[in-house]
Amino acid sequence: MEESDTIITLIGTKLAKIGNEFIFRGTAKDCEPCKLNRTCLGLNIGSKYRINSIRKGGKLECFIHDCGVCAVEVIETPIRMSIEARKAIRGSKIVYEPVACNYSSCENYGICHPSGLIRGDKFTVVEVAGEMPGHCRRGYSLKVAEVKRSERS
Incomplete structure (x- = not known):
């Protein structure tokens, strides 16, 4: 894996487990006022991603995820x-x-x-x-x- 393949995004803390895969479906209406939405929404709609690592820094508040979000490193999978x-x-x-x-x-x-x-x-x-x-x-x-x-x- 090349360094340029890694993307940093935010994901719900309950979902943030190394190896988890997900398909990015796009934005939710509740994401619009959030100041962090560019970090969350910088993925390709319809693409599949795998979480490779969880970044240090703790949990952030989120309008969608009741337990907040945390920063993770993902790669787009084939x-x-x-x-x-x-x-x-x-x-x-x-x-x-x-x-x-x-x-x-x-x-x-x-x-x-x-x-x-x-x-x-x-x-x-x-x-x-x-x-x-x-x-x-x-x-x-x-x-x-x-x-x-x-x-x-």
Whole structure:
């Protein structure tokens, strides 16, 4: 991990445990008047983060978290998703387009429709994990890849 990958943010003290992962969903209305909201809200909406360390300095008051917040160091973790096989090249830039499929009972539905992503989000392929498990009912040629957001939302 490079030093530049580390981001300092604030998180509820009850959630601040090394190794915890979360998807940043964005701002809450109660965050608007807070003078610390730039620290909390400097993450990419829809991206997944892992807490790597908890900073010293104690707890701060928060309008959302009843036990306050504390400073933590996080890194954005890769997102596992399906991509068209022809685009599955390590280092390539892709634009997220959800797979046109409504088979919510499919074992791969979560990989084809990752939580928190929006059509048009831009990513870089970090790793191609291989073929999709099982058979695609729609007949798509897909691969499983790990991607990282390449532009802020």
